[in-house]
Amino acid sequence: MLQVIRADGDFDPKVEPDLSHEDLLKMHRYMLTVRRLNEKGMSLQRQGRIGFFMESTGQEACQIGMSYTLTPIDWAFPSYRDPGTCLVRGVPLSALFDQMMGNSADEAKGRQMPVHWGFSKWKIVSLSSPIAAKLPHAVGVAYAAKFRGEKSVVLASLGEGATSQGEFHAAMNFAGVYKTPVVFFCENNQYAISLPTRRQTASESIAIKAEAYGFEGVQIDGNDILAVYKATKSAVDKARSGGGPSLIEAITYRIGGHSTSDDASVYRSAEEVELWKRRDPITRFTAYLMKKGIISDQENKKFIEQIDAEMSAVVKEREKIPPPAASTLFTDVYSEMPWHLREEAEEFMRDEGENGPQGEAYEKEPGSF
Amino acid sequence: MTTSNIVQTVNETLRTEMRRNGNVVLLGEDIGKDGGVFRATAGLQNEFGQQRVIDTPIAEEGIIGMAIGMAMNGLEPVVEIQFLDFIYPGFNQIVSELAKLRYRSGGHFPAHVVIRAPSGGGIRGGLYHSQSTEAYFTHTPGLFVATPSTPTDTMGLMRTAMRGSDPVMFLEPKRIYRTVKEELPADEEFTIPFGKAKVLKEGTGVTLVSWGAMVHTCKAAVELASKENVSVELIDMRTLMPFDIETILASVRKTGRVVIAHEATKVSGFGGEIAAQIAERAIDSLQAPIVRLGGFDAPFPYALENTYLPSPERILRAIRKAASY
Known part of the structure; x- marks a missing residue:
C-alpha cells in the first residue's frame, strides 16, 4: 500500500511527489476548509437551516489529493462526500452553500438534495443519488474526448459500496474495452451506510478488481494526501498519454455517520472510531508540514481562524438569497415545455402565483419538512 | 419508383443523419460488422468506421450510461437496444439519469440520447422478444416516446428525434419492419413534429x-x-x-x-x-x-x-x- 507520510508525520523523501511549498499549503488549506465545511453543514442541518447533510470528515486527503492532479480541461465526477473536489476545481465556497441551501442562486435551481454537487463551469456533472450510476457517464465523457483527439482526462470518484453495483462492472468493463482516459478513484471508507467492506465483497481488495477488466488497480493510504496525489497523478498522466483507465483504492474511514439521518453507533464501536481519529489525515499532514518547516503552529491557527471567518460570512450572505421561484418547478424538464406540462404550470401559477407552495400555510402543515 | 420498408428506412435515416452530422455515433450490441440482429445498421460501420458505429459488450446499463456521458461531452449518440424487452438492465440509466439530467442540472447538462428499440409482438418471440412497454417511459418526465407505424413516419420522426436535443425512446414496430413499404419523401428537410397524431x-x-x-x-x-x-x-x-x-x-x-x-x-x-x-x-x-x-x-x-x-x-x-x- 503506497504511503508517503507516516502516521506521525515522518516521511520518506525518496517517494515524496514533486510539489512546491505553495502547492502543499494550498492543499492544506483546502483540507482545513473541507473539515470546517463538514462542521458547518452538520450544524446548519441540526438547526434546521438546511434539510440534509452528509459529512466527509476523515476523507479530506482523498478529496483534495485526487483532484489536485487535474487541469481545467479535465472532468470530475465527485461523490457526495467530495466537496473538496469542487473547491480544488475552483468552485467558490458560496456556490457550495447555494447548493446546500437550495436557493435561487444555485445553478441546479434548488432541485437537488444538499451535497449533490453540480457545477457545469468546472466540468462537474450534477450527481444523482443512486450509487455508481455516474460511472458509465465518466467512460462516455472520456470516449468523446478521445474521439475528438483531446487530451482531457475524467476522474470519477466512488465509494467501496458502489463496486457491488452492475453499473460499476459495466463502467470498468467498457473503460477497459475502449481504453478510455478515465481514472476511477474508490474512497474505501469501510462502510456503505452500515455494511462493512468485508460484507460488501469477498475480493481481497477493491484494487484487485481492476485486474479482471484488463487494467491496473492500486491500493494506497487514503489518509495520506501525498500518497493520494502521487498515485492519482500517475494514473491521470497515464490516461492523458493514451495508456487507458486505472482504478485506485484509497483506504480511509468515514468518521461521521452516513448522513444526518444515520446513527452509526448502531453498527460500529466507539473504539473503532477513536482508532481512526488518531489516523486523522489533517493531523498527519500538519505534522508533515511542520517537520518540513513549511508552517508553524501559529500560522496554522491563523489559517483556521481565517477559514472560520470566511465561512461564517459566506453562510450569512447566502442565507439572504431567496428560494427558487415556483415557476422553476416546470422548466428544464424538456428543451421546450410540452403542452400538458404548460397547462399544469399555467393553472398552478394562476391559482397560487410565484410564491406558491412556499407560503405560510404549507410551512405550518404538520408533518411537512 | 423505389419503395422502402421500415427497417430499410431506419438504416437510410441513420446513414443520412450521420453524413450530415459528424457528432452522431451509434452504439449497440452486434450493430457493427453484423449490422444488428434486424440489420437496421447494416453497412454503417463500413461507411463510418468503428469509432462511430460502436459494437458494445452486452450490458444495457453500460451502453446507455456511456451514451449519456458521450452526450454530455458533445456527441449525439443513437443507441440500439436489441429488443425493448432487454432494456431493463439499463432502466436506472434511463429513468434516474437520462430523463432527469436536464432538470437536475438546472439545464446545464442536457443529454441528447436517442434510444432505438424494436418493440411489440408477433414474431414468435415469446415473453422476452415481444413486449410493448411504452407506458414505463411515458410515465417518466423528461423522456419523449415515438412509435411510428410507416416508413415515412419512421423517417420523419427519427429525424426529429436526432435533430432535437431531448432524450427520445424510439420504439420501432418490429412485426412490420419488412411488411409495410412505401416511397420515401426525397426532401432532406422532411421531418414530422412530435405531438401530432x-x-x-x-x-x-x-x-x-x-x-x-x-x-x-x-x-x-x-x-x-x-x-x-x-x-x-x-x-x-x-x-x-x-x-x-x-x-x-x-x-x-x-x-x-x-x-x-x-x-x-x-x-x-x-x-x-x-x-x-x-x-x-x-x-x-x-x-x-x-x-x-x-x-x-x-x-x-x-x-x-x-x-x-x-x-x-x-x-x-x-x-x-x-x-x-
Whole structure:
C-alpha cells in the first residue's frame, strides 16, 4: 500500500511527489476548509437551516489529493462526500452553500438534495443519488474526448459500496474495452451506510478488481494526501498519454455517520472510531508540514481562524438569497415545455402565483419538512 | 419508383443523419460488422468506421450510461437496444439519469440520447422478444416516446428525434419492419413534429385510436366495420410523449364513441391516459363508455401469441360495443 507520510508525520523523501511549498499549503488549506465545511453543514442541518447533510470528515486527503492532479480541461465526477473536489476545481465556497441551501442562486435551481454537487463551469456533472450510476457517464465523457483527439482526462470518484453495483462492472468493463482516459478513484471508507467492506465483497481488495477488466488497480493510504496525489497523478498522466483507465483504492474511514439521518453507533464501536481519529489525515499532514518547516503552529491557527471567518460570512450572505421561484418547478424538464406540462404550470401559477407552495400555510402543515 | 420498408428506412435515416452530422455515433450490441440482429445498421460501420458505429459488450446499463456521458461531452449518440424487452438492465440509466439530467442540472447538462428499440409482438418471440412497454417511459418526465407505424413516419420522426436535443425512446414496430413499404419523401428537410397524431381514415361513427404495429391491425378492423356500415375514424398517435389530445378530441366531439387499441397490457397502459384525458375534456361529447383493448394482463406468451394480441376481429367487437351502446 503506497504511503508517503507516516502516521506521525515522518516521511520518506525518496517517494515524496514533486510539489512546491505553495502547492502543499494550498492543499492544506483546502483540507482545513473541507473539515470546517463538514462542521458547518452538520450544524446548519441540526438547526434546521438546511434539510440534509452528509459529512466527509476523515476523507479530506482523498478529496483534495485526487483532484489536485487535474487541469481545467479535465472532468470530475465527485461523490457526495467530495466537496473538496469542487473547491480544488475552483468552485467558490458560496456556490457550495447555494447548493446546500437550495436557493435561487444555485445553478441546479434548488432541485437537488444538499451535497449533490453540480457545477457545469468546472466540468462537474450534477450527481444523482443512486450509487455508481455516474460511472458509465465518466467512460462516455472520456470516449468523446478521445474521439475528438483531446487530451482531457475524467476522474470519477466512488465509494467501496458502489463496486457491488452492475453499473460499476459495466463502467470498468467498457473503460477497459475502449481504453478510455478515465481514472476511477474508490474512497474505501469501510462502510456503505452500515455494511462493512468485508460484507460488501469477498475480493481481497477493491484494487484487485481492476485486474479482471484488463487494467491496473492500486491500493494506497487514503489518509495520506501525498500518497493520494502521487498515485492519482500517475494514473491521470497515464490516461492523458493514451495508456487507458486505472482504478485506485484509497483506504480511509468515514468518521461521521452516513448522513444526518444515520446513527452509526448502531453498527460500529466507539473504539473503532477513536482508532481512526488518531489516523486523522489533517493531523498527519500538519505534522508533515511542520517537520518540513513549511508552517508553524501559529500560522496554522491563523489559517483556521481565517477559514472560520470566511465561512461564517459566506453562510450569512447566502442565507439572504431567496428560494427558487415556483415557476422553476416546470422548466428544464424538456428543451421546450410540452403542452400538458404548460397547462399544469399555467393553472398552478394562476391559482397560487410565484410564491406558491412556499407560503405560510404549507410551512405550518404538520408533518411537512 | 423505389419503395422502402421500415427497417430499410431506419438504416437510410441513420446513414443520412450521420453524413450530415459528424457528432452522431451509434452504439449497440452486434450493430457493427453484423449490422444488428434486424440489420437496421447494416453497412454503417463500413461507411463510418468503428469509432462511430460502436459494437458494445452486452450490458444495457453500460451502453446507455456511456451514451449519456458521450452526450454530455458533445456527441449525439443513437443507441440500439436489441429488443425493448432487454432494456431493463439499463432502466436506472434511463429513468434516474437520462430523463432527469436536464432538470437536475438546472439545464446545464442536457443529454441528447436517442434510444432505438424494436418493440411489440408477433414474431414468435415469446415473453422476452415481444413486449410493448411504452407506458414505463411515458410515465417518466423528461423522456419523449415515438412509435411510428410507416416508413415515412419512421423517417420523419427519427429525424426529429436526432435533430432535437431531448432524450427520445424510439420504439420501432418490429412485426412490420419488412411488411409495410412505401416511397420515401426525397426532401432532406422532411421531418414530422412530435405531438401530432395522424388521421388515417376519416369516419363519423366511432373514433379508433392506436399506435405502432397495431395501427395496421386496426386498419383491417376498420374494413370489417365498414362492411357492417359502421364508419370508423382511425387515428395513429405517432408519438405518445408528447401526445396529441386535440386531434382525438376533435374526433370524439364528432363521433361520441371511442375505442383505444394497443398491444401493451391494458391495465395502466397508455390507453388509460388517453381515456382519462377524454373524460376530463370531452365527457359531454361521449355517447358510450370508452372501450379499451390491449394485450391481456398476463405476460406475453409464445405459442398463443396471435390469440394474445388484439386481432381485427377483437377490435371489431370493441367497435360494435362502442357503436351499439
